[in-house]
Amino acid sequence: MSGTPLFLDATDRALIKATQAGLPLETRPFTAIAEALGLPLQEILDRLERMRVAGAIRRIAAVPNHYALGYRANGMSVWDVEDEAIDRLGRKVGALPAVSHCYRRPRRPPDWPYNLFAMVHGRERAEVEAEVTKIRTLLGAAARAGEVLYSSRILKKTGLRLVD
Amino acid sequence: MHPLAADPINRRLLDEHQRGFPLAGRPFARIGAGLGLSEDEVLARFAALQAAGLIGRIGAVVAPHRAGWSTLAAMAVPAATLAAVAALVGSYPGVNHNYEREHALNLWFVATGRDRAEVQAVLAEIARRTGLEVLDLPLEEAFHIDLGFPLRWT
Numbered sequence: 001m002s003g004t005p006l007f008l009d010a011t012d013r014a015l016i017k018a019t020q021a022g023l024p025l026e027t028r029p030f031t032a033i034a035e036a037l038g039l040p041l042q043e044i045l046d047r048l049e050r051m052r053v054a055g056a057i058r059r060i061a062a063v064p065n066h067y068a069l070g071y072r073a074n075g076m077s078v079w080d081v082e083d084e085a086i087d088r089l090g091r092k093v094g095a096l097p098a099v100s101h102c103y104r105r106p107r108r109p110p111d112w113p114y115n116l117f118a119m120v121h122g123r124e125r126a127e128v129e130a131e132v133t134k135i136r137t138l139l140g141a142a143a144r145a146g147e148v149l150y151s152s153r154i155l156k157k158t159g160l161r162l163v164d
Numbered sequence: 165m166h167p168l169a170a171d172p173i174n175r176r177l178l179d180e181h182q183r184g185f186p187l188a189g190r191p192f193a194r195i196g197a198g199l200g201l202s203e204d205e206v207l208a209r210f211a212a213l214q215a216a217g218l219i220g221r222i223g224a225v226v227a228p229h230r231a232g233w234s235t236l237a238a239m240a241v242p243a244a245t246l247a248a249v250a251a252l253v254g255s256y257p258g259v260n261h262n263y264e265r266e267h268a269l270n271l272w273f274v275a276t277g278r279d280r281a282e283v284q285a286v287l288a289e290i291a292r293r294t295g296l297e298v299l300d301l302p303l304e305e306a307f308h309i310d311l312g313f314p315l316r317w318t
Contacts, residue, residue, distance in 0.1 A: 022221030
């Protein structure tokens, strides 16, 4: 998380909703959104830039479909890492190129003993496993246990969106 | 690999513009200027990548907990009812990602809403309607450097 906290007003939220559904593929996509919201183009661009700098919008991007691009294996590696070490080690794991997301989340004993999640992408399972070995080495003795959960089916995927 | 993904210019479109889509009146013209392509060709390439399913929308990726609340939820669902439970979970508009995973906890999804209470109410309702426990695993700290996922081509 970067930047300073930002209060999002109703216009910001409407703008996020308008853009996250997908920019129209036309020469002036932000003009189309500006017209739909009844705002000047420059205000749209300024608000998007402000939210991007403040971190409320991570990026505006073409969202690749990893599965269609050949990255068929996606493993959610999960680890029980000592509380004192997790921030330092989590940053190291998160910096690995094959790790797209790396989060600290609460343990829920006894069902769920893991507090570090690192999502690993690869073209095949062997590639994911090689990356998981790197993570295991990096965590060392600070990780008491770990495992990898492979996805067997994508049941719904639409990306993080605002709802209301 | 899909032939469109093997095209070197398409690779650059996919790699370089994950981070910084230009905030400009004519963004596709600006992308084209960097790649030596016309605005029309950039648009045509994005449209073809989208039609082939290689990219989804071009849109804003919002940061968690900045404009609402979200959590990762997990359930251990008996195989016989997995399809029905997955359909029920997916029917909530705030559920974005819904994955089957190979584990005793076999159904994983992201639930989003305006605030934490709204998300927790959805999880409680799913638990009540299915009779199954729903683990609530909200993000506490993000460690990755979010630059978009670098695609390796070779």
